[in-house]
Amino acid sequence: MKKLAMTTLALSALVASLGCAAAEDFNGTLKKIKESGSITLGYRDASIPFSYLGDNSGQPMGYSVELAKKVTEQLKKTLGMPNLQVKYNLVTSQTRIPLVQNGTVDLECGSTGVTAERAKQVEFSYGFIYVKGQLLTHKDSGVRDFKDLKGKNIVTTAGTTNERYMKKLNADEQLNMNVISAKDHGEAFLMLQSGRAIAFYMDDALLYGERAKAKTPRDWIVVGTPPSREIYSCMLRKDDPQFRDLVNTTLAGVYKSGEINKIYQRWFQEPIPPKGIDLEFPMTAELKELIARPTNEPAK
Template sequence: MTRFVFRTCAFVSLVLGGHLAMADESSGTLRKITTNQQISLGYRDASVPFSYVGDHSGKPMGYSVDLANKIVERIQTKTGVANLKVKYNLVTSQTRIPLVQNGTVDLECGSTAVTAERQKQVAFSYGFIFVKGQLLTAKDSGIHGFEDLKGKKVVTTAGTTNERYIKRYNAEHNSDISVIAAKDHGEAFKMLETGRAAAFYMDDALLYGERAKARDPQRWVVVGEQQSREIYSCMVRKDDPQFLAVVNEALGDLYRSGEINGIYQRWFEQPIPPKGLNLEFPMTAELKAIIAKPVSDPVE
């Protein structure tokens, strides 16, 4: 009798466990996407060359956008939704995390750095770029590094890790820097271009993007030793491992197949819209290492 009860309980547990596993797999973001037959993608409108609006169509384009589209293809295959609709939601440095948290945005692939603080709020995919904090300034500004910023106005983008870093640097070095926080990267560069700031502090890849779309790119130069090191990743909601696994599966396949190289070259080593300028930003050794062994943790 005892053996019968044990076998019966084991069978029930197996059946219930299987149903719970199936329920977990069909819950969360994947279930929402399947039910609505729609996925919501967060995009940036001025993060060249990652995610930006570069023509009259109003549709986002860029390196991160291409990666998001590849992920959408994989999600479509996984969910079996033949005509999966893509809804684009504009996000900023300040709104991107809240909009992912509250479900307005299912997937955000832009220019978001992975930090331990942000990992408490959202989940991150494998990294897709390695960036270093530097300065963009005019060639004749006399600024060659952070030691030349004393008493000057420096612009950065509000709500970024760069904003926190430059303020901390200013306090620690007693540099008397006047830190200006712009709403986005485009506005920050505009302040630099019009003389309202002497330098623009941001991640190097973004600085090269702003330089490329300037009226006179040759007037501007990226300078200074790196002051921060980060990876960018796609954001999804926390506690949804099934959805994150699909996102990482798509990126992992791009890395293993080598397709990532062509996507990268398209946006960083070839002429890009809107002016057909080349960022001339070859793939770094650090990014090659991430592609060879994908990671989603903050840079140590």
């Protein structure tokens, strides 16, 4: 905790100094934002409760979106731009990294797990949740773990680490499964509900988000010994230390103040739009540790 406090203090001093800097002292994304008068945030439209479209406003909402807004609030202060324009750009599992890399999106806070492969392409902020790969299935399906999937249809989401893992598991364990790749989490759950698949493999927090949408949520259960674990973080362009430090300082401040607990409660343990659904997903011990010692390193 002492190390965290010292790091936070140092980064806060950096942000304060940037706030007094002239425009020419900024570089990378901060310079781009200063000169354009706007920041573009990447969002997902169906990653409940992280980033999704929940009403008719057309504006994204969710846990990750709220954290991204904290960053834009800090940017307004640091850059001296109270009227900073915030734009949103839809991303998918397949497009999120390219759109960050090519400058279309400045910051993506959705449901992206940190991996060594992705870290070669983009920079990651401190993590904001710790997730485990599990299975969503009907309570009467007979599926309780991965061994029960042999010879059956299973659905996951295209372009995710979960998709790659499930295909590898299928080959390595010779389970003879039919692995279906849906375009997004919502479509995957629809396939599960319609009987096209017996289970949906994805990160636990996202599974609870889909489960909450069901007519009778408690007909659906999350099961399985977690074979994968990840930290979700915001993505930004590589080699951009000024912007990275501002994002990390902002998140560290939200964590240290305890505000993160209220934000988490709002999105994971209280009714959320559009239908007042409650995920019933309390904060885990792993997330509490992540908040106490911010990092973006994947779990061992």
